[in-house]
Amino acid sequence: MESKENSVPSASRRRSSVLGYEQSLMFGCYREQLATFARYQAEKAKENCIKIFGDWILLTTLGMVIALLSFVMDIIIHELYALRNWLCDLSFYMPVQYSIWVAFTVICILTSAVIVKYISPQAAGSGVGEMKVVLRGVVLNEYLSTKTLIAKILGLPLVLGSGLPLGKEGPFVHISSMVANHILKIFGSISSESEYDSRFLEVIAVACAVGVAATFASPVGGVLYSIEIVSVFFAVRSYWQGFFAATWGALLWRLFTVWFQFEESITHIFKTEFRTENPYETLELIPFALLGILCGISAYVFVTIQKHIKYSLIYPILVTTIVALISFPSAGGQFYASWxxxxQSMHQLFSNITWGVNDNETVNPIIDNWRTPYTSIYTNTFLFFIMNLLIVALTSTMPVPLGLIVPSFKIGAGLGRCYGEWLAYFFPNGLNPHSNRTNLLVVGAYSVAGSAAFAGANTGALSSAVIAFEMTGQLTHLLPVIVCVICATIVAQYLGPSIYDSLIKLKKLPYLPPIMQSSSIAHKIFVEDFMKRDLLYVWEGATYRYIKHLLNSKKQLNIYPFVNNPDTLILLGTVNRFELQSLLEKHLDKDRMAEDFPKKRSQVDSESAIHGKKSNVINLIVPENECLSAAAI
Structure with a gap:
């Protein structure tokens, strides 16, 4: 009975401590106002609501902003194309048209290069490689800054509107990441600083998926691309977030085209109409695999050509002038449909008709773009593949915002079309000799497979097959396209790195590639087999002379290890180069050296400042020989 009586007051006291009142027999005497407790509960409920709906608000805002940017940029690019054609039509003289064509392209590229150079040099290139580095834990603050975002948005339409065969999808991955970073900072009340740091990588991974989805209308392919190419890991909780944001961005991008009456309804951007009944023969899997091998070899050639990155303003002027002179429609451009x-080119390359069978027709709006009085469609499709491969490899080295995903699809589509047309020429009745049907081969399917295979081999992404399916809206050739992409990716990875890994090495970004799972040799290598043993480090007893030697010997290092002593070398932390420089300037200034410099020399048996070697030397007792203290760092 006593235990029960004692338990009642304790429970009452616990309830009293919550609401802040004293329990009595008749009534509760409150020590605090209930308003304070009510405000606390309201603030707690507000935080819970923000945590629940904060993700939805962030993802919805991200999808809306990226879709709007993509739509507006498409309009600007279309208007620049129309402006170029209008300027060329002002004169009927070929030399004047030639000059306008070249000057327009050079002015657009030069303006974009100036914007990048003087606003943010980090805006050059696609930015996908940089995002791979960021999502592996490396801090690259300038690549996600406001200046880089402005330079990327201003420079990209000029590059694409100039007429060069480059894309916007890679830069939009970078733009989406920068927008997501700024949105996450705006929602400062959602989380604390530590929670922001923990969610940063998840939001950037989702943003990469939105960047692809809002330019290809491919939400599934965008998420898979983010998982496969950009992220070293993809959190399960980010999976639904990625699909939600990617679907929202792709849907809004296509809705904008309908609302502004550019299209009548929401359709696939490269809609195809391949036959659904007996779309391909079983024997066609072999030609599709061979096409994948050709795409893998071609992608390796592309990456090999694209080796050096230039940063001067003379280089883009020279490259643009050469490309513009070649691509003029009445000159070399007529042989590979450069206009x-x-x-437009991918729409025609994916067409369902076989061009070689209809090549004798007098008028055909599609075939007329791919033949001349001197060449046939077989020659022009091959030249389209060769010229675009060389031009894209050359122009992609310019210091301007540019993408390589759409050019990869375009190059592969040209190779697949040429390959399919030759197959239809040699096998007009199909690969099966016992079949009596004509035009059995669907040449457009080879173009779709080639585009997905070259893009997959060039970027190292098998998700390019899913993006191709979502772009065309057909799954009739699902198995052949996947076989083609797998073969191309295997060949390209065996021959060399992807284009993004190659650019990371060229830019010397801190990037640790993943271990190949198919190789068991890598798992037998220990850290001691490749680690550097002659290290420079800092400890509490180091002299200022040693710190000065440390900073002068390795000027490319920004962070130095801080150990307990030179004997055990137990790592305690790291010291920034700037902090060490500030420390030297503070303790080795001229005024202090003038005060403390002794007038006599002393014979000492001292320890050398470098690597702890013993030597008998005559030293001047100067401030440089003072020992470093841990409190000074």
Whole structure:
């Protein structure tokens, strides 16, 4: 009975401590106002609501902003194309048209290069490689800054509107990441600083998926691309977030085209109409695999050509002038349909008709773009593949914002079309000799497979097959396309790195590639087999003379290890180069040296400042020989 009586007051006291009142027999005497407790509960409920709906608000905002940017940029690019054609039509004289064509392209590229050089040099290139480095834990603050975002948005339309065969999808991965970083900072009330740091990588991974989805209308392919190419890991909780944001961004991008009456309804950007009944023969899997091998070899050639990155303003002027002189429609451009945009050329390359069978027709709006009085469609499709491969490899080294995903699809589409047309020429009745049907081969399917295979081999992403399916809206050739992409990716990875890994090495970014799972030799290598043993380090007893030697010997290092002593070398932390420089300037200034410099020399048996070697030397007792203290760092 006593235990029960004692338990009642304790429970009452616990309830009293919550609401802040004293329990009595008749009534509760409050020590605090209930308003304080109510405000606390309201603030707690507000934080819970923000945590629940904060992700939805962030992802919705991200999808809306990226979709709007993509739509506006498409309009600007279209208007620049129309402006170029209008300027060329002002004169009927070929030399004047030639000059306008070249000058327009050079001015657009030069303006973009100036914007990048003087606003943010980090805006050059696609930015996908940099995002791979960021998502592996390396801090690259300038690549996600506001200046880089502005330079990327201003420079990219000029590059694409100039007529060069480059894309916007890679830069939009970078733009989406920068927008997501700024949105995450705006929602400062959602989380603390530590929670922001923990969620940063998850939000950037989702943003990469939105960047692809809002330019290809491919939400599934965008998420898979983010998992496969950009992220070293993809959190399960980010999976639904990625699909939600990617679907929202792709849907809004296509809705904008309908609302502004550019299209009548939401459709696939490269809609195809391949036959669904008996779309391919079983024997066609072999030609599709061979096409994948050709795409893998071609992608390796592309990466090999694209080796050096230039940063001067003379280089883009020279490259643009050469490309513009070659691509003029009445000159070399007539042999590979240079006047067609990437969207127009891929629409025609994916067409369902076999061009070689209809090559004798007098008028055909599609075939007329791919033949001349001197060449046939077989020659022009091959030249389209060769010229775009060389031009894209050359122009992608310019210090301007540019993408390589759409050009890869475009190059592969040209190779696949040429390959399919030759197959239809040699096998008009199909690969099966016992079949009596004509035009059995669907040449457009080879173009789709080639585009996905070259893009997959060039970027190292098998998700390019899913993006191709979502772009065309057909799954009739699902198995052949996947076989083609797998073969291309295997060949390309065996021959060399992907284009993004190659650019990371060229830019000397801190990037640790993943271990190949297919190789068992890598798992037998220990750290001691490749680690550097002659290290420079800092400890509490180091002299200022040693610190000065440390900073002068390895000027490329920004962070130095801080150990307990030179004998055990137990790592305690790291010291920034700037902090060490500030320490030297503070303790070795001229005024202090003038005060403390002794007038007599003393014979001492001292320890050398470098690597602890014993030697008998005559030293002047100067401040440089003072020992470093841990409190000074």
């Amino acid at each position: 067609l945009s990437a969207e």
